[in-house]
Amino acid sequence: MARNPERRAALLDAAIDVLADEGARGLTFRAVDARAGVPTGTSSNYFTDRDQLLSQVGDRIFVRLTPEPGTLDTALRPEPSRELVVELMRWTARRMAAERSCYLGLFELRLEATRRPELRDRLTEVLRGDLAFNIRLHLESGMPGDADTVRLLYFALTGLLFDHFTVPGLHDDRELDVLIETVVRRIVPED
Structure with missing residues (x-):
């Protein structure tokens, strides 16, 4: 797992935007990578699976709120x-x-x-x-x-x-x- 906290936060912020714009079904690693403007596959280096991404998105939302x-x-x-x-x-x-x-x-x-x-x-x-x-x-x-x-x-x-x-x-x-x-x-x- 990648350990760059700034990149992780940027990916989570991109995931929040994907959730807001496309809904949970639209939340894919590829969509997050595209929204964050990073190479395809970057998200999968930070999150083991979609469940982990969803959980961490929730945590990030509360940090921002x-x-x-x-x-x-x-x-x-x-x-x-x-x-x-x-x-x-x-x-x-x-x-x-x-x-x-x-x-x-x-x-x-x-x-x-x-x-x-x-x-x-x-x-x-x-x-x-x-x-x-x-x-x-x-x-x-x-x-x-x-x-x-x-x-x-x-x-x-x-x-x-x-x-x-x-x-x-x-x-x-x-x-x-x-x-x-x-x-x-x-x-x-x-x-």
Whole structure:
């Protein structure tokens, strides 16, 4: 197995783009090599098989979706309130929109995981950890609501973004902001 971490990251980024543009069925070593602009066969030097590629793509997506260090601390500086939750949800939606390929790739991985138990186990582990982190952050920062509040916000934002990315024109960015505010006001208790 090749050990160049920069090349591996570039191949994984190319794989994310292939997933987003062509779906899981289009994710082949040849397609990744072509998207990355490397010689045919390069991907097979970095990944033993398609399952390993899918698993590492999932890991790479979460690396790219993770906010820069200190960003969360800055975002959580204002006094905890329902309004701050609205702003944090909008911020999250903008971050996801900025990484549209990652988010679409994650949807594709979720669908593929229904047919691949090892991928399903890995995604479950990562998503469960991410949700637990968000619950802990919400509670420790003193935001209004409880763990179920965070779960409901997660489910609502996931659904809103799924529609936003897969059915362009269903609602524009302004409407997405309004929907996010409505969701938060209905789920998060008053301060």
